Amino acid sequence: MDNKPALFIKISSHSDRNILEAGKGLYDGIFLDASFSGLSDNTLGILKKKFIIEPKSYIFALDTKYVEDSTTGYPKESLFNMSKIYGSPISNLFNHRPINCQDFRNPNSISGLTRNVLEFQRVKLSRQELLFDDDYYDKYRDGPDEKLEKKLLFCLIPPYFFPNNHNNGIQGLNLQFVDLAMKEKKDDEKVFAVIPLNCSFFRNGNSIEKLCDDYLSIDPDGFFLFLNQFSERNASIEILRAIISMVKLLSSSKKPIFKLFGGYFSTLLSQIGLSGFTCGLGHGESRNIFAIYKGSPPQLYYVPFLHKNFLLKEVPTILRRFSEFECRCPECRDTDGLGFYDDEIRRKRHYLLARKEEIDRLSKFGLGKAVEDMESIFAKYKNRGLGIDYLERWSRVLS
Ligand SMILES: [Zn+2]
Numbered sequence: 335m336d337n338k339p340a341l342f343i344k345i346s347s348h349s350d351r352n353i354l355e356a357g358k359g360l361y362d363g364i365f366l367d368a369s370f371s372g373l374s375d376n377t378l379g380i381l382k383k384k385f386i387i388e389p390k391s392y393i394f395a396l397d398t399k400y401v402e403d404s405t406t407g408y409p410k411e412s413l414f415n416m417s418k419i420y421g422s423p424i425s426n427l428f429n430h431r432p433i434n435c436q437d438f439r440n441p442n443s444i445s446g447l448t449r450n451v452l453e454f455q456r457v458k459l460s461r462q463e464l465l466f467d468d469d470y471y472d473k474y475r476d477g478p479d480e481k482l483e484k485k486l487l488f489c490l491i492p493p494y495f496f497p498n499n500h501n502n503g504i505q506g507l508n509l510q511f512v513d514l515a516m517k518e519k520k521d522d523e524k525v526f527a528v529i530p531l532n533c534s535f536f537r538n539g540n541s542i543e544k545l546c547d548d549y550l551s552i553d554p555d556g557f558f559l560f561l562n563q564f565s566e567r568n569a570s571i572e573i574l575r576a577i578i579s580m581v582k583l584l585s586s587s588k589k590p591i592f593k594l595f596g597g598y599f600s601t602l603l604s605q606i607g608l609s610g611f612t613c614g615l616g617h618g619e620s621r622n623i624f625a626i627y628k629g630s631p632p633q634l635y636y637v638p639f640l641h642k643n644f645l646l647k648e649v650p651t652i653l654r655r656f657s658e659f660e661c662r663c664p665e666c667r668d669t670d671g672l673g674f675y676d677d678e679i680r681r682k683r684h685y686l687l688a689r690k691e692e693i694d695r696l697s698k699f700g701l702g703k704a705v706e707d708m709e710s711i712f713a714k715y716k717n718r719g720l721g722i723d724y725l726e727r728w729s730r731v732l733s
Contacts, residue, residue: 338697339601340592340610341689342386342488344618345377346370353615353682355380360690363488365612368454369393369412378459384488386612387455388594390416391447391493392530392623394424394433395504404628420493421450433495435503444507448514451493452525459483489524489556490515496530496562496623505548512552524555528594529580532562533569536576546583556590556609565620566599567642567724574599574731581607595621598641599728601692605701606732613689615682616643635675637661638688640711640722649675652720663687705729 340362345351354361363384364377378385393401394417401409409429417428423437424447438444457480492515497504512527519525527549536542549557559580564573584591585607593600596611597619604610613619616634633646639659644652653660660666665684675681696704705728712725 337604338693339604339608341693342384342592342610342612343686344612344614346614346617349679350615350682351377351381353679353686354383357683357686358383360686362610366458368458369410369416371412378482378486382482382486384486385459386488386491387458389451389455389491389493391420391424391451392495394420394428395495396432396623398429398432400624400626404626416454419450419454421446423447435507438507444510445514447493448511449518452490452515452518455490456484456487487523489526490519491526491528491558494528494530494560496532497535498532505545509548509552512549512554516552516554526556526558526590526592527552527554528558528560530560530562533564533573536573542576542579543583546580550584550587553587554589556592557584558592558594559584560594560621563620563622563624564595566597566728569724569727571727571731574727578603578606578731585609595619598692599724601689601696602701602704602728602732604693605696605704616685619643633678633681635681636685636688638663638691640715640720640725641692642720642722642724646675646681656715656718661688663691701732705732 341360342363342365343350343354343361344365344367345354354364358381361383363386364381366385366387368387368390393413398409401413403410414428417425423443424433427433427437438447492508492511494508494511495504508528508530512525515525529545529549531545535545559577561577564577566574569577581591581603590609591607592609593603593611595618596603596613600608600611600613616636617631634643635646635649636643637649637652637659638661661684663684665680665687708725708729712722712729715722716726
């Protein structure tokens with residue numbers, strides 16, 4: 335078996351689905367947000383890929399300002415519907431106050447939430463219409479393909495919340511959710527535990543060993559690392575090292591370990607035990623659950639040579655200065671001038687091809703060669719104003 339990381343792509347729009355349909359050989363699975371409601375047709379039947387539904391339960395423990403839609407000032411309809419499906423205490427408290435550990439004093443509420451969250455993942459795609467009350471969706475109500483969904487569901491994810499200073503005991507609650515989910519799983523289902531962490535965890539002298547031991551002792555079928563506000567390119571040496579330690583500790587169990595939201599550093603981690611990661615088509619290499627987004631996300635173009643996204647408006651200047659950075663993928667080569675970079679669909683196809691190329695290259699030439707390449711690129715371009723210090727940090731922690 336090779337050690338290529340499995341790549342799960344997040345679908346955020348209908349056009350993403352079309353790109354993934356055309357590029358089926360370029361990725362391994364689909365990653366969906368539980369609140370995403372843009373897939374009312376037969377996506378699974380068309381893509382026939384394994385998929386994961388991220389239950390996003392943590393959102394109900396956030397201050398409402400992080401949950402409101404910036405345009406309406408009101409939480410999205412799909413979150414209200416999710417809160418109803420997840421049941422009490424979430425359904426009673428959503429949009430009144432954030433949920434906390436005290437709300438789970440009754441053990442029935444812990445088991446109830448676990449059951450509801452798992453069941454939602456089992457049926458979400460075949461029953462997409464549950465998220466809508468509108469008659470328009472009646473036409474989709476016939477013939478849900480639950481059998482196919484069951485076959486393609488990669489794993490179930492128990493509910494989880496992010497630990498914070500005001501909410502002591504969250505990690506213990508998260509462990510109980512995983513434990514119960516392991517007891518709730520049916521037939522050949524698999525349960526992967528999300529380990530949610532804020533980067534401050536690593537700075538506050540917490541024990542990575544203790545945390546990993548706690549999760550390993552419950553013995554789930556696999557793990558997802560979810561590092562909030564963690565940017566692979568901005569992270570310090572210390573945090574990168576801590577993440578490497580976690581991957582090594584968890585992979586000692588021989589269970590699969592994935593990283594939610596990753597980029598090239600996650601690809602490299604596959605050589606020391608990471609089984610795979612998720613990302614969007616051009617976005618989604620990191621996640622900040624506290625971000626308040628206004629307007630649409632910035633337009634980016636991935637420069638594979640540097641393993642970095644640049645703002646689209648910077649790209650023509652950069653490629654004119656450094657023609658060696660030009661991408662030779664089918665979307666980028668043979669293009670007349672730089673005009674096509676405005677085409678979002680082609681940029682997304684390019685991104686998918688670039689990710690696949692990185693994975694194949696690493697698998698063929700190994701980590702040593704990848705580190706050597708990063709060192710030589712850093713040495714050559716470090717003083718050219720490209721912001722590529724991360725290449726040096728990645729080389730150091732992986733050497
Ligand atoms: Zn390209």
